[in-house]
Amino acid sequence: MLSKIFAVVLGAASLAAALPTFHNVTGTTFTAAGFGCDNPPWGLSRDDCNYLSSIGFTGPGSNPSGGSNIRIGNGGPNTMTFSSPNTDVVLVMWERVDDASAFVAVNRPRLTWSLPRGSSVTVSLDNGVSGAWSAIYGRQTRLAWTGIVENTWGEFTTGGSATVNISREPNMGGNNFVAHVSTGCQADMDHCSYVCKQGNSCWQSGTYNLIGCTEQPNNNAYFGGADPSGGCQGWSNNGHIDAYFY
Numbered sequence: 001m002l003s004k005i006f007a008v009v010l011g012a013a014s015l016a017a018a019l020p021t022f023h024n025v026t027g028t029t030f031t032a033a034g035f036g037c038d039n040p041p042w043g044l045s046r047d048d049c050n051y052l053s054s055i056g057f058t059g060p061g062s063n064p065s066g067g068s069n070i071r072i073g074n075g076g077p078n079t080m081t082f083s084s085p086n087t088d089v090v091l092v093m094w095e096r097v098d099d100a101s102a103f104v105a106v107n108r109p110r111l112t113w114s115l116p117r118g119s120s121v122t123v124s125l126d127n128g129v130s131g132a133w134s135a136i137y138g139r140q141t142r143l144a145w146t147g148i149v150e151n152t153w154g155e156f157t158t159g160g161s162a163t164v165n166i167s168r169e170p171n172m173g174g175n176n177f178v179a180h181v182s183t184g185c186q187a188d189m190d191h192c193s194y195v196c197k198q199g200n201s202c203w204q205s206g207t208y209n210l211i212g213c214t215e216q217p218n219n220n221a222y223f224g225g226a227d228p229s230g231g232c233q234g235w236s237n238n239g240h241i242d243a244y245f246y
Contacts, residue, residue, distance in 0.1 A: 063111055210223070
């Protein structure tokens with residue numbers, strides 16, 4: 001069990017809901033317990049399910065198609081379409097319900113969806129939701145010692161101040177993510193992206209930068225606090241994001 005858990009860094013003062021980011025993570029090494037995959041949830045292949053179990057996920061996502069503020073399908077007030085042109089991946093998405101939500105070794109994510117190369121899936125999100133996504137690439141991505149996905153993350157909040165960014169803080173050597181907002185702002189590995197000043201991962205105040213965001217249209221990058229905050233805006237109220245795994 002983790003001794004200290006994921007802490008949310010508040011964005012600009014004008015934001016009512018903050019982007020969940022990879023900061024202030026400490027803890028002890030988790031123990032992989034494993035789970036059964038005789039009947040994996042809709043959208044998750046058995047082989048992918050078995051891999052998630054083997055690396056320490058506490059369980060697969062439920063992959064709901066209704067009755068949830070994050071769900072598979074295109075009928076919600078905000079949508080994100082995830083595509084993997086060249087690689088087999090598993091989309092992993094969680095809502096920030098509390099400070100421990102990112103720790104998939106102890107909390108089940110909302111979605112774990114298999115994306116064979118060349119495929120895509122659309123996710124609907126209600127307003128007022130904060131969360132993040134990552135991906136398991138080719139059944140090779142692992143969990144970090146803290147129990148989080150040790151890869152690049154995309155982070156979001158929906159509603160009136162809807163924002164999205166890419167975070168490389170969990171793993172500066174992680175895979176290439178892109179999130180393109182319908183109004184033109186793009187978050188990727190070099191734009192509206194949080195990066196470590198030193199080392200392969202970072203989380204403490206003063207150890208990270210927000211890069212390449214001020215030149216993007218519809219950004220809300222903010223550098224007036226102890227640490228930078230913000231990302232791409234412009235997908236409030238029926239907005240859409242096209243996200244890619246490369």
